[in-house]
Amino acid sequence: MDFNLSSSLFTGEQQFNAFESSKIYDVIIIGGGPAGLTAAVYSLRKGMVTGLITRQVGGQMAETAGIENYLGYRYINGVELADKFHDQVMQFGIDFENNTNVKTIKDGLIKEVILEDGRVFKTRTIIVASGKLPRKLNVPGEKELTGHGVAYCAICDAPFYKDKKVVVAGGGNSGIGAAIDLARIATHVTVVQRRDRLKADKILVDKLKHYENVEILLGHAVKEVTGAGHVEAVIAENRETGERISIPADGIFVEVGSIPNSDLAKGLLDMNETGEIIIDEFGRTNKEGIYAAGDVTDVPYKQIIIACGDAAKAALSATDYILSNPNF
Amino acid sequence: MALFDDNIRKQLAQILDGLKDDVHIVFFTQEIECESCHDAHQFIDEICAINPKLKMTRYNLVTDAEKAAEYKIEMVPAVVMLDKDGNDTNIRFFGIPGGYEINSFLGALLEVSGERQELPEDILKRIQKIDKDIHIQVFVTLSCPHCPGAVITAHRLALENKKIKADMIEANTFVPLSIKYNVSGVPKIVINGEHELLGDQPITAFLDVIEKI
Numbered sequence: 001m002d003f004n005l006s007s008s009l010f011t012g013e014q015q016f017n018a019f020e021s022s023k024i025y026d027v028i029i030i031g032g033g034p035a036g037l038t039a040a041v042y043s044l045r046k047g048m049v050t051g052l053i054t055r056q057v058g059g060q061m062a063e064t065a066g067i068e069n070y071l072g073y074r075y076i077n078g079v080e081l082a083d084k085f086h087d088q089v090m091q092f093g094i095d096f097e098n099n100t101n102v103k104t105i106k107d108g109l110i111k112e113v114i115l116e117d118g119r120v121f122k123t124r125t126i127i128v129a130s131g132k133l134p135r136k137l138n139v140p141g142e143k144e145l146t147g148h149g150v151a152y153c154a155i156c157d158a159p160f161y162k163d164k165k166v167v168v169a170g171g172g173n174s175g176i177g178a179a180i181d182l183a184r185i186a187t188h189v190t191v192v193q194r195r196d197r198l199k200a201d202k203i204l205v206d207k208l209k210h211y212e213n214v215e216i217l218l219g220h221a222v223k224e225v226t227g228a229g230h231v232e233a234v235i236a237e238n239r240e241t242g243e244r245i246s247i248p249a250d251g252i253f254v255e256v257g258s259i260p261n262s263d264l265a266k267g268l269l270d271m272n273e274t275g276e277i278i279i280d281e282f283g284r285t286n287k288e289g290i291y292a293a294g295d296v297t298d299v300p301y302k303q304i305i306i307a308c309g310d311a312a313k314a315a316l317s318a319t320d321y322i323l324s325n326p327n328f
Numbered sequence: 329m330a331l332f333d334d335n336i337r338k339q340l341a342q343i344l345d346g347l348k349d350d351v352h353i354v355f356f357t358q359e360i361e362c363e364s365c366h367d368a369h370q371f372i373d374e375i376c377a378i379n380p381k382l383k384m385t386r387y388n389l390v391t392d393a394e395k396a397a398e399y400k401i402e403m404v405p406a407v408v409m410l411d412k413d414g415n416d417t418n419i420r421f422f423g424i425p426g427g428y429e430i431n432s433f434l435g436a437l438l439e440v441s442g443e444r445q446e447l448p449e450d451i452l453k454r455i456q457k458i459d460k461d462i463h464i465q466v467f468v469t470l471s472c473p474h475c476p477g478a479v480i481t482a483h484r485l486a487l488e489n490k491k492i493k494a495d496m497i498e499a500n501t502f503v504p505l506s507i508k509y510n511v512s513g514v515p516k517i518v519i520n521g522e523h524e525l526l527g528d529q530p531i532t533a534f535l536d537v538i539e540k541i
Contacts, residue, residue, distance in 0.1 A: 001331055001367060004428045004473070010343040010438070018446070056528065062473050079428070079473045099477070099530040117532065147513040147526045156472035159500055160512045230510065251512065 006083045019095045024122045025051045027318050028113050030102050030264065031129035033059020034304045035294030035311035037085040039127045042315035044092035048322065051095035051121065053102055053113065058082025059131045060258075060295065061304055065155045065181065070304050081304075102130070102264050107287050109327055124328055125318040128265060128277060128285075128292040129311055132258035132302070137169060141225035142254075149231025149251040154178035161186045161251050167234045168192070169222045170255035176200035176208050178253050183211035190247050191216045192236050217247075225252055260296045272298050283314030291318050331367075331374050343434055344379040348442035351382055352410035356401045358389045364501050368405035368424045375433075381441065403502060407433075409440045418486040423498025427470025432479035432496060439487055447488070447531075454535050455488045462538055464494040467506060467516040477528035478515035485534060492538075 027043045029036045032054025043050045056062060064078035073081065090096075097115075105126055106112040113121045134152045136142060142150050151157040158181050166186045168179045171193030177200075183189045189211070191198075196219045198205050208214055217236060223244065224235040234247045260275045270278045270286040276298040283291045291314035293299075294307035322328055332340065355372045357365040369386070376382040387395045389404045399408045399416065407421040417440050425433035438444075447455075464482040468475035482494035499506040499514060509518050517525040523537050 001371075001424070001426045002470070003332070003336055003426060003430045005336060005339055005434075006428075006431050007339050007343060009431055010346065010434060018448075056474070056477075058473075099481075099528075101530075147516065147524075148510055149512055151513050153472075153474070153513075156469065156474060157513050159469050159471065160514075230512065 004077070004079060006079065007087075009083075017093065017095045019051055019053070019097050019119070019121055021119060021121060023049070023095075024110060024124065025049050025095070026123070026322055027051070027125050027127060027315070028053065028111075028121060028123040029127045029129055030054075030105075030113065031059065031131055031261075031294065031296070032057045032086075032098070033129065033131045033294060033307065034061050034082075034085060035059075035129035035131070035307040036127070037089050038308040038311035039129055039293060039315040040089045040094060041092075042312050043127075043319065044089070044094060046315070046319045048319055050092075051097070051123070052089070053097040053100055053115070055099065055101055057086050057098060061085075063153055063155065065177070067304065104264050105268065105290070107268060107290070111289060124322055124325075125289045125291065127283075127311070127314050127318060128262070128269070128290065128296055129294045129307075129314075130261035130264065130296045132260050132295040134254065135257045135259050137222050137225075137254055137256060139222055139224050141227070145225055145227060145231050148229060149227060149249075150225055151251060151253050152255075154181050154253050154255075157251075157253075158182055158185050163187050164250035165248060166190070167222070167247055167249045167252040168255060169234075169252060170257070171195065171198040171200060171216075171218075172255065172257070173200045173204060175253075175255035176204040178255050179214060180204065180208050180211070182253065183208065183214050187213060189214045190234075190249070192220050192222055192234070192247075193218050194221050194239065195219065220245075222252070258295070262296055265290075279310075279314075281313070282317040283310055284317060289318075289321055291315075331370050337374075337378065340375065340434070341378050344375075344382070344437070346438055346443050347379055347381045348438075349381065349412040351412070351437050351440045352414055353382060353384045354395075354399065354408040354410060355384055355386045356389050356392075356396060356399075356404050356406040356408070357386060358404045362404055364424055364498075365405045367426075368407075371424055371426065372407065382437065403505075409436060411440055412442075418490070418493040419483045420493070420495040422495055423501040424470075425496065425498075428473050428476050429468060429470055429479065429496065429498070432476040432483070435476070435480045436483050439484065444487070447484070451531055451535070452488065454539070455485060455492075458489050458491055458538060460491060460541060461520075462489075462492045462541070463520055464492065464534070465497055465509075465518045466495065467497050467499045467509065467511045467514055467518070469499055469514050472514045474528040475515040478517055481529070481531050481534060482517065485531070
């Protein structure tokens with residue numbers, strides 16, 4: 001029997017404090033994934049009064065089963081790595097808010113972070129490290145059948161598809177990773193990819209091709225998910241000919257990329273066409289005292305190790321700004 | 329063969345050092361016809377052996393029928409948690425809390441023992457205002473990292489208000505129940521048999537649904 005013990009959940013609990021509305025923080029970090037947690041360590045080591053608000057500790061990292069390209073670990077489970085990051089932050093005294101969403105941020109010499117539940121916290125600098133959310137297919141049937149065959153987390157839900165047929169939408173690393181996990185459990189996996197080739201790393205594609213119960217449908221787009229009460233079929237369209245086929249399936253895993261969680265800064269921070277926050281090499285946004293790092297930014301490659309590097313930069317920039325600002 | 333290796337046992341011992349008062353674990357099993365009961369039995373035995381504040385009583389679903397009726401247990405393996413005075417906290421675990429769920433199990437032990445994190449005033453008020461019978465069933469799989477969060481939230485609600493009962497249900501062990509509630513994605517939260525929430529929702533999302541019932 002396996003046990004995924006998160007000891008930091010228990011020992012860490014004693015070492016953090018609740019946020020205080022009366023305080024003026026030096027740094028408030030929005031997001032508790034690899035970027036947010038790295039920024040926290042840097043900020044705390046510099047002696048900055050730091051607070052971190054997150055929807056879920058670990059962020060996207062906590063939803064990854066296997067990480068092989070974060071240095072120091074040839075292979076590590078996402079939640080385990082998230083725990084180690086979390087542990088490292090919790091050794092310092094940090095104000096911490098988990099399972100919480102930030103609604104918006106306000107600029108000014110002293111900035112404000114406003115939570116969805118209405119609470120407001122004041123701070124000299126903000127580091128936005130709110131990451132990304134999985135993109136939906138936005139096709140008929142998807143919303144209605146979410147939780148009834150339409151799934152976004154392969155490691156969570158794969159066991160339900162034992163001896164069943166599944167479709168994986170998406171041919172990138174996440175999609176092929178999910179397809180590999182599912183091929184071991186389901187009777188049949190159909191990967192539906194819009195482009196005419198798979199985008200995933202060769203090492204993953206090669207691994208997938210070893211499975212005999214996998215079919216790869218290139219140049220097709222998922223157009224509809226059908227079923228009464230539960231997924232029964234996925235309609236895919238040939239992007240060239242327009243021909244539609246109905247793939248019988250008991251489930252579909254959506255792995256078609258993600259959208260940045262940048263709504264909280266809409267109208268305030270400069271963003272590119274896909275909603276990613278634009279930053280410079282110091283992690284600075286267009287507003288003084290507001291920084292960003294990780295997948296929520298326009299950094300060209302979205303990787304844990306890159307998010308961490310950028311977050312360290314952002315935290316150091318924030319520290320420099322505070323220490324050199326005559327107003328503080 | 330022991331379930332926990334030395335490394336895990338050491339970590340468990342450290343965590344369970346944080347127990348404040350005694351916790352009474354009432355474990356229901358059935359030796360015949362129950363695949364997971366044997367493993368659950370071993371799990372409970374080994375955890376209870378780690379710290380003397382954990383007291384276990386074991387009952388058989390069939391031969392101890394009145395006890396099962398007392399705690400309203402109809403399926404096994406089941407864990408009922410009582411506080412130091414033997415009062416039912418209305419916290420239940422159905423299935424083995426292995427995988428990621430060991431975290432929600434340890435969390436429940438600590439909270440029942442009195443080691444509780446403070447809840448914000450307004451949340452506490454909302455929970456205490458609930459005056460209807462609420463039954464929360466949280467369906468999980470053991471390989472789901474998001475699931476313990478939902479279980480912990482549900483159990484915390486049960487701890488703060490006697491009208492609320494909360495169960496962790498391992499979906500692959502109790503298949504007919506999972507089929508009944510169309511569970512194919514976890515965590516799936518079912519409240520009073522008809523209101524559903526998906527995912528590791530914050531406590532406010534639970535309260536929003538409960539208050540509308």
